[in-house]
Amino acid sequence: MEGAILRTENLKVSFGDNLVLKGINMEIAEKQVTAFMGPSGCGKTTILRAINRLHELTPEAKVEGKIFLHSENVYEMEAMTVRRRVGMVFQRPNPFPTMSIADNVISGFILNGIKLKGPEKLQIVEDALRKVALWDEVKDHLKKKGTSLSGGQQQRLCLARAVAMKPEVILLDEPTSALDPLSTAKIEDLLYELKGNYTLIIVTHNMQQAARISDKTAFFYLGELLEYDDTKKVFTNPKNEKTQNYITGRFG
Amino acid sequence: MKNRWRILENKIFVRWLSISAILTMVLLLMFFLTLLVSSWPAIKANGFSFLWSKNWDPVNSHFGMLPFLIGTLITSFLALLISAPFSIAAALFLGEFYPKGVIPNIFRNVIDLLAAIPSVVYGFWGLYTIAPLISHLQQKMHLQASGLGIFTASIVLSIMLIPYSVSLIRQVISMTPTPLKEAAYALGSTRREVITKVIIPSNISGISAGFLLSLGRALGETMAVTILIGNAPELPHSIFSPSYTMASVIANEFTEAVDEIHTGSLIEIGLLLFVVTTIINLIGRLIIKRAIA
Amino acid sequence: MTPFDTRGLKRRRFKDKIFTSIVWGLTFSCLLVVFIILFYIFKKGIGSINWALFTQGPKPVGELGGGISNAIVGSLMVVVVAALFAIPMGVSVGIYLADNRGKKWAERVAIAVDVLQGIPSIVIGIVIYIWIVKPVGSFSSLSGSVALAIMMLPPIIKNTEETLVLIPNTLKEASLGLGASYFKTTMKILLPTGIGGIFGGCIIGIARITGEVAPLLFTAFGNPAMVKSIFKPVDTVPKVIFAYASSPYDDWRRIAWGGSLILVVFIILLNAIIKLFERKWKVQF
Numbered sequence: 001m002e003g004a005i006l007r008t009e010n011l012k013v014s015f016g017d018n019l020v021l022k023g024i025n026m027e028i029a030e031k032q033v034t035a036f037m038g039p040s041g042c043g044k045t046t047i048l049r050a051i052n053r054l055h056e057l058t059p060e061a062k063v064e065g066k067i068f069l070h071s072e073n074v075y076e077m078e079a080m081t082v083r084r085r086v087g088m089v090f091q092r093p094n095p096f097p098t099m100s101i102a103d104n105v106i107s108g109f110i111l112n113g114i115k116l117k118g119p120e121k122l123q124i125v126e127d128a129l130r131k132v133a134l135w136d137e138v139k140d141h142l143k144k145k146g147t148s149l150s151g152g153q154q155q156r157l158c159l160a161r162a163v164a165m166k167p168e169v170i171l172l173d174e175p176t177s178a179l180d181p182l183s184t185a186k187i188e189d190l191l192y193e194l195k196g197n198y199t200l201i202i203v204t205h206n207m208q209q210a211a212r213i214s215d216k217t218a219f220f221y222l223g224e225l226l227e228y229d230d231t232k233k234v235f236t237n238p239k240n241e242k243t244q245n246y247i248t249g250r251f252g
Numbered sequence: 253m254k255n256r257w258r259i260l261e262n263k264i265f266v267r268w269l270s271i272s273a274i275l276t277m278v279l280l281l282m283f284f285l286t287l288l289v290s291s292w293p294a295i296k297a298n299g300f301s302f303l304w305s306k307n308w309d310p311v312n313s314h315f316g317m318l319p320f321l322i323g324t325l326i327t328s329f330l331a332l333l334i335s336a337p338f339s340i341a342a343a344l345f346l347g348e349f350y351p352k353g354v355i356p357n358i359f360r361n362v363i364d365l366l367a368a369i370p371s372v373v374y375g376f377w378g379l380y381t382i383a384p385l386i387s388h389l390q391q392k393m394h395l396q397a398s399g400l401g402i403f404t405a406s407i408v409l410s411i412m413l414i415p416y417s418v419s420l421i422r423q424v425i426s427m428t429p430t431p432l433k434e435a436a437y438a439l440g441s442t443r444r445e446v447i448t449k450v451i452i453p454s455n456i457s458g459i460s461a462g463f464l465l466s467l468g469r470a471l472g473e474t475m476a477v478t479i480l481i482g483n484a485p486e487l488p489h490s491i492f493s494p495s496y497t498m499a500s501v502i503a504n505e506f507t508e509a510v511d512e513i514h515t516g517s518l519i520e521i522g523l524l525l526f527v528v529t530t531i532i533n534l535i536g537r538l539i540i541k542r543a544i545a
Numbered sequence: 546m547t548p549f550d551t552r553g554l555k556r557r558r559f560k561d562k563i564f565t566s567i568v569w570g571l572t573f574s575c576l577l578v579v580f581i582i583l584f585y586i587f588k589k590g591i592g593s594i595n596w597a598l599f600t601q602g603p604k605p606v607g608e609l610g611g612g613i614s615n616a617i618v619g620s621l622m623v624v625v626v627a628a629l630f631a632i633p634m635g636v637s638v639g640i641y642l643a644d645n646r647g648k649k650w651a652e653r654v655a656i657a658v659d660v661l662q663g664i665p666s667i668v669i670g671i672v673i674y675i676w677i678v679k680p681v682g683s684f685s686s687l688s689g690s691v692a693l694a695i696m697m698l699p700p701i702i703k704n705t706e707e708t709l710v711l712i713p714n715t716l717k718e719a720s721l722g723l724g725a726s727y728f729k730t731t732m733k734i735l736l737p738t739g740i741g742g743i744f745g746g747c748i749i750g751i752a753r754i755t756g757e758v759a760p761l762l763f764t765a766f767g768n769p770a771m772v773k774s775i776f777k778p779v780d781t782v783p784k785v786i787f788a789y790a791s792s793p794y795d796d797w798r799r800i801a802w803g804g805s806l807i808l809v810v811f812i813i814l815l816n817a818i819i820k821l822f823e824r825k826w827k828v829q830f
């Protein structure tokens with residue numbers, strides 16, 4: 001694939017004896033939105049966490065195979081560097097409870113020991129919050145705690161936090177599944193806006209969401225990649241029977 | 253450059269965490285070895301008869317700790333016995349009768365205040381309240397009336413144990429599975445029957461562990477007991493007799509002991525206290541962990 | 546006595562009532578004892594609280610008056626230095642335990658902490674005497690602080706561990722996900738988030754040691770003079786209470802009651818602060 005930013009090579013992840021990802025080979029296109037779909041427990045979260053090397057926090061997790069970011073093997077890089085270049089937004093909003101809204105946005109800088117000067121800091125905060133369409137809502141109380149916001153706002157704050165670091169890839173693990181429909185719509189609009197400028201990988205159970213914002217869709221089943229193609233093709237003309245059942249079941 | 257430092261800083265931090273944790277264990281081991289090495293001359297000189305000889309005579313350099321052993325055991329067990337009904341009742345009150353709400357919460361905090369009073373203040377208080385009462389009682393019974401002795405020490409010690417036992421036993425009791433209790437209630441049992449036939453029997457090991465840990469605490473309790481027990485290095489005749497405990501004799505004689513065997517014998521008593529409380533705590537924690545896990 | 550025996554029902558109800566009354570009665574006697582003791586200490590101590598108690602040192606035998614200023618300063622010094630030792634150490638071990646839950650070594654360390662908590666304080670005094678006082682050749686406030694620091698460790702370790710374990714893992718992952726190191730994640734996210742509980746543990750530790758005499762008998766020892774060096778023996782408030790408690794002089798006992806009241810009020814205040822902290826600094830996730 002041309003312009004692939006991420007490539008996995010026979011990626012296997014197991015928890016103890018439980019082989020969860022059974023050798024995934026795929027490429028993720030740069031500046032495109034890729035949707036990961038599939039029934040619960042099929043390994044979508046697991047693959048995102050493998051890219052970001054978060055499995056290293058789980059002692060029983062074992063990752064085999066290779067993941068390339070551009071041409072570098074992620075597992076031969078410094079974990080901190082990988083994670084700085086690959087941002088992540090989690091299923092539940094998780095702003096840092098001790099930090100203000102502004103500090104949450106620049107938390108990546110704070111946590112990496114990067115000192116920002118006053119005006120530069122404000123600029124980054126404003127830029128990031130504008131990108132996630134939160135600026136107008138919070139610009140008058142940037143000093144308030146990030147956790148004082150509503151769930152939907154918190155999730156946008158977390159997206160801003162990731163965006164502020166200018167990552168090459170942003171991983172989004174069901175970012176709207178814990179939100180109300182209105183907030184979900186907002187985040188969706190936002191991702192649609194970001195499309196074209198960022199490489200996004202989004203895990204979602206929501207067909208309409210995937211259909212609307214993604215360029216490519218990957219369908220996973222029991223730890224295997226069953227189908228991976230242009231979103232349109234996957235939705236209108238799935239090759240695999242399982243994919244078809246899943247899609248029609250969900251749409252029906 | 254910057255990244256290098258971050259990685260190094262992180263490595264040092266992780267290493268330090270493990271070191272600090274290991275140090276905690278090493279500390280314990282060092283305690284044991286220090287006590288053992290320092291008391292070794294005395295252990296050799298005193299032999300095993302140290303444990304059952306009833307003659308503690310620093311002047312003639314003869315050391316037997318039986319009076320202290322007996323004094324410690326009687327005082328501690330008596331204190332445990334006195335406090336047990338109160339501890340169980342308060343634990344039931346807070347863990348089963350009224351586990352939630354404002355008033356029980358206040359009660360719990362009030363009982364916890366008992367833990368806020370320092371041992372030496374308990375001793376001081378007991379000296380001017382409990383001791384005169386006991387002295388009065390002794391006069392009525394035509395005993396020698398000093399007011400100081402095992403009984404006085406045990407009463408005050410029992411009060412000191414209450415917050416500790418209550419909190420341990422309350423935790424155990426409040427972990428009783430609700431279905432178990434409901435099954436008993438559903439059969440038409442009264443609360444007393446549920447408590448005496450279900451809650452206490454099914455938690456008996458946890459409750460015993462609570463008392464065991466309280467006992468461990470009583471054995472090593474020093475200041476209050478030193479003030480109240482009368483400090484008489486002889487075998488007691490009755491529970492009113494003045495006596496001596498292991499911790500008290502250390503407190504009173506350690507800085508005054510001049511010859512090596514005297515100091516060593518006191519350290520040997522300390523070693524014994526260390527070993528016994530360690531074993532009690534190991535067993536107690538094990539049972540409690542199992543009970544509330 | 547089967548549950549369905551209706552003839553026995555009255556009897557059973559009666560027994561239940563008796564049982565409940567006994568539980569109530571015994572619980573209330575516990576509460577009563579608390580009030581009796583506190584009231585007594587207050588009554589005896591309040592009369593001795595005066596300016597001289599805080600500003601003057603002890604007077605020679607026979608002279609009336611004087612105070613415990615040297616012991617108050619001594620107590621503060623011993624406790625503060627102990628806290629300086631114990632807090633960094635205890636918090637570190639707590640972090641280690643929280644992060645390695647379930648691992649073999651963490652289990653062992655946790656057991657060691659439990660055992661440490663149960664060691665009689667007088668035994669800690671002996672060991673620190675052997676470690677520090679004997680080799681140096683003199684009693685010192687510093688050696689007392691070391692003994693007290695060891696007593697402070699278990700509550701700090703446990704509270705830190707329990708607090709950190711409650712912080713949702715997602716917070717840690719969010720931080721690491723931004724490329725932060727484990728060190729920065731701990732210092733900038735986890736510790737600030739759990740600061741209420743950790744601080745609470747430190748205060749519990751301080752409350753635990755402030756009233757201790759036993760570990761100080763052979764370490765900080767005692768000293769009627771005002772001391773400002775951690776290398777000299779020093780008086781502490783509980784030590785003075787012990788020394789004066791069984792003394793034949795009314796005036797000394799009066800001072801001891803004053804000291805007791807100060808000590809008890811101080812520790813109760815610490816307890817109140819803990820409660821406040823746990824409520825106020827409880828971080829919302």
Ligand SMILES: Nc1ncnc2c1ncn2[C@@H]1O[C@H](COP(=O)(O)OP(=O)(O)O)[C@@H](O)[C@H]1O
Nearest residue numbers: 015018020039040041042043044045046047058
């Ligand atoms: N930390 C873990 N320990 C053990 N098993 C895990 C762990 N995380 C995930 N799994 C298992 O891996 C499988 C895939 O999980 P996941 O990737 O979260 O699925 P999903 O596609 O719903 O995101 C599940 O069967 C789950 O039980």
Ligand SMILES: [Mg+2]
Nearest residue numbers: 044045046173
């Ligand atoms: Mg998932």
